[in-house]
């Protein structure tokens with residue numbers, strides 16, 4: 001594939017932290033798409049599976065979906081799987097195809113849902129097609145989830161990118177991050193948004209996704225990787241919300257909401273309900289696809305799509321018309337009535353509680369739409385990406401009113417600041433009393449560690465907060481446009497811990513179901529990759545990607561088991577009957 005310029009020297013901070021960065025990107029990046037360079041004839045003949053990755057089906061104890069892509073259309077694409085000591089089963093794959101709306105390249109993907117599997121069991125599988133040109137079909141193994149209250153491990157980070165440094169925001173740490181997931185051998189991984197930044201490489205989006213898929217396969221072919229949408233999954237000319245690349249490549253549990261399958265979903269493992277949300281639907285921040293100018297973004301003529309004018313941003317706040325929030329409330333209410341569910345863990349990309357000063361910060365949109373529901377239904381843990389750092393909040397419930405300050409005027413402004421139920425960092429937190437938020441935008445993106453906010457007046461931690469849309473405004477150079485940083489600040493007593501030594505890491509979660517009548521716990525360890533930052537935040541020296549992840553901190557969440565009173569309830573019911 002060809003490119004007009006190498007823009008890999010543009011850092012994530014320049015791209016993400018407000019206006020100047022996006023202007024820079026537009027000035028340097030190629031903006032006229034070229035037709036796909038791959039030979040159509042060769043691609044048409046090649047159904048070799050690549051970018052193989054697993055996701056959970058509707059029930060992780062009994063269903064797993066195998067997804068992949070191939071250079072051209074596959075003939076009779078299929079998965080053959082077998083249980084240890086059992087016979088082979090052949091599952092035909094469904095084909096999903098899209099044509100990128102900017103460079104006109106067609107992407108062929110395949111999805112086979114394996115159902116009727118046994119809980120906590122290992123399976124071997126192969127992926128192939130009649131026009132698979134590999135010497136031997138791809139083969140790997142996976143394990144299904146346990147059923148009932150059982151211990152298990154999962155991992156998480158966001159903002160992964162690819163190891164191909166041709167692409168804006170890609171960096172070698174992306175490969176080590178995938179290897180880190182494998183090294184911890186989790187049951188599954190939560191990839192909390194901004195997967196590969198294809199929308200910052202708008203004329204080569206399918207190629208960026210392809211490098212992302214190749215990189216992830218080293219882990220995602222062996223265990224489910226469950227993603228969520230971030231601002232960088234929003235792509236011009238690829239669907240109503242710009243999600244066609246993501247939605248075509250991932251097969252995710254059905255949320256039952258017509259028109260929005262794959263946008264948000266839930267699944268359950270053991271006594272934990274996992275809820276994956278699309279915060280693009282509620283955030284004020286405008287940080288998705290954007291043409292900063294001065295040149296327009298011009299799709300190839302074959303797409304039939306017109307040039308996209310400078311100053312255009314793809315802003316999708318409110319796109320579900322409240323459907324996602326209504327689904328969330330139904331989901332949370334049902335879960336909290338279920339005595340077999342103890343924990344509710346939410347993943348979403350953008351952040352309610354981030355005190356990053358040079359990155360994005362917090363967003364009032366999430367605080368307005370979803371934190372009241374997290375309070376009402378005792379959501380235990382929220383996992384985010386978006387800012388390139390690691391930050392942990394104290395458990396929070398409710399809010400402190402009118403304690404924000406508008407940056408432009410110094411006037412008081414409502415930020416609905418989450419209220420910490422304790423500021424004593426004991427290392428053990430009862431999340432039935434408040435929700436803990438983690439920022440895990442520490443995957444593999446090419447970026448230096450964010451600076452964290454400090455209120456210079458009192459020395460306390462300070463957070464930036466978006467309280468209104470930062471839509472494009474004219475930039476400094478003629479014909480360019482920019483998007484402003486967050487419009488408000490607040491002191492941040494909810495902030496418990498920030499990693500000031502590196503912006504790279506992975507969080508490892510070990511669920512202990514506990515015993516009947518007692519508490520259950522999740523032990524959380526953040527491992528970080530010291531020295532991986534392009535510029536070391538402590539020394540200023542140049543760093544390099546590293547495979548070495550070491551412990552940064554460990555803490556434990558506890559809550560009473562939900563079956564505590566189930567026995568009493570059952571006795572009372574039988575007495576009444």
Ligand SMILES: [Fe+2]
Nearest residue numbers: 194230231386
């Ligand atoms: Fe983001």
